[in-house]
Amino acid sequence: MKKYDFAVVIGRFQPFHSGHKCLVDHAFKIAQHVIIVIGSHNAPISMRNPWNTMQREECVRAAISESNCKHLTLIPLHDSAYNFTDWIMRVQQKITAVSRDGTVAIVGHYKDDTSYYLNYFPQWKLDSLPTQADGISATDIRNAVFEDRLGDIECYLPDKVRIIIANWTKSPVFEKLQDEYRFIQNYRKKWESAPYPPIFVTADSVVIALGHVLLVKRKVNPGKGCFALPGGFVNHNESVQKACMRELREETGLDVGSKELNGSLKLTHVFDHPLRDPRGRVITHAFMFELNVKILPHIEAGDDAQDVLWFPLYQIEQNESSFFNDHAQIIKYFVNHTV
Numbered sequence: 001m002k003k004y005d006f007a008v009v010i011g012r013f014q015p016f017h018s019g020h021k022c023l024v025d026h027a028f029k030i031a032q033h034v035i036i037v038i039g040s041h042n043a044p045i046s047m048r049n050p051w052n053t054m055q056r057e058e059c060v061r062a063a064i065s066e067s068n069c070k071h072l073t074l075i076p077l078h079d080s081a082y083n084f085t086d087w088i089m090r091v092q093q094k095i096t097a098v099s100r101d102g103t104v105a106i107v108g109h110y111k112d113d114t115s116y117y118l119n120y121f122p123q124w125k126l127d128s129l130p131t132q133a134d135g136i137s138a139t140d141i142r143n144a145v146f147e148d149r150l151g152d153i154e155c156y157l158p159d160k161v162r163i164i165i166a167n168w169t170k171s172p173v174f175e176k177l178q179d180e181y182r183f184i185q186n187y188r189k190k191w192e193s194a195p196y197p198p199i200f201v202t203a204d205s206v207v208i209a210l211g212h213v214l215l216v217k218r219k220v221n222p223g224k225g226c227f228a229l230p231g232g233f234v235n236h237n238e239s240v241q242k243a244c245m246r247e248l249r250e251e252t253g254l255d256v257g258s259k260e261l262n263g264s265l266k267l268t269h270v271f272d273h274p275l276r277d278p279r280g281r282v283i284t285h286a287f288m289f290e291l292n293v294k295i296l297p298h299i300e301a302g303d304d305a306q307d308v309l310w311f312p313l314y315q316i317e318q319n320e321s322s323f324f325n326d327h328a329q330i331i332k333y334f335v336n337h338t339v
Contacts, residue, residue, distance in 0.1 A: 005102030
C-alpha cells in the first residue's frame with residue numbers, strides 16, 4: 001500500500017531531463033497516481049521556453065514507463081508572472097479537481113530561488129528531495145542545444161527525450177530560435193566589460209479601443225515576427241512617458257491627437273520580472289490608454305515594425321505563444337485592473 005493517493009510534481013520541463021525524471025520516479029513510489037503540472041502553458045516560444053505544451057507532454061510520456069503512464073495525469077497551467085496569488089490559486093484548483101478528497105503530496109526540491117512556491121501548499125504534505133542529479137541545469141541544456149552541442153548533454157536526458165529533441169533541431173522553429181540565441185549572445189557581449197550588470201529601462205503603450213488593443217509585429221530580433229506592444233528604450237534625455245508617446249507614434253502612426261491621447265491615459269504600471277527579457281535586466285513602464293472612439297483610429301506601421309494591427313482582446317490568451325516576452329500578460333494585467 002502506497003503512502004499517498006496522489007503525488008504532484010510541478011515544473012516547466014524545458015526540457016524534461018533526468019533530474020525531473022528522478023522526482024517523477026519518486027512520486028510513483030509513494031503514490032497511487034501522479035499529477036504533473038506543466039507550467040508556462042501557451043507561453044511565448046522563446047529561448048527560455050522553446051518547446052510548447054504538447055511537445056513537453058510528449059517528452060514526459062516518452063520518459064515514463066507505459067505502466068506508469070496509466071496512472072499519470074498531465075495538467076497544463078498558464079503563467080501569472082505578475083499575480084503569484086492567482087497562480088497558486090489555479091494550481092490548487094487544478095490539483096483538487098483531480099485529487100478530490102484523496103491524500104496529496106507535493107514532490108520537489110529546492111534547487112534555487114524559483115523553488116519558493118513549494119512552501120505555498122500547507123494543506124498538502126511536502127516531500128522535498130535533495131537535488132538528485134548534480135550538475136543538471138535546464139538552462140545549460142537549452143544553451144547546449146542552441147550551440148549544436150547535444151552530445152555534451154545527452155547523459156542528462158532520458159533516451160527517448162534526447163531523440164525527440166534531436167529531431168526537433170531539424171525544424172524551422174529551432175532555426176528561428178537559434179538565430180535569436182546567436183543575436184542575444186552577441187548583444188550581451190557588448191556589455192561584458194561593464195563594471196556591473198546593466199539595467200535597461202523601456203516604455204510600452206497599451207492602447208485599447210472598442211475591445212481591441214494596438215499591437216505591432218516585430219521586424220527584428222529578439223522576437224522577430226512576434227506580436228508586441230508599441231514601445232522601446234528610454235533615451236537619456238526624455239521622461240519615461242515621453243518615450244512611450246514617441247515610440248507609439250514612430251511604430252504605429254496612431255491617428256489620435258496628443259491632447260486626446262493624454263486625456264485617455266487610465267493606468268500605469270512597472271513590469272520588472274527579472275527574466276522577462278532575454279537581453280538582460282529590462283524594466284518596462286507601461287501606460288494604458290483607453291480611447292473613447294466610435295471607429296478604430298487609422299494606423300500605419302513605421303520603419304521599426306513589420307506590421308501594425310488592432311488585435312481583438314478576446315484572442316489574447318489563445319494566441320499568447322505568438323507574443324513577445326510578457327506582453328500578453330501585461331495586456332491582461334491592465335484589462336483586469338480597468339474599472
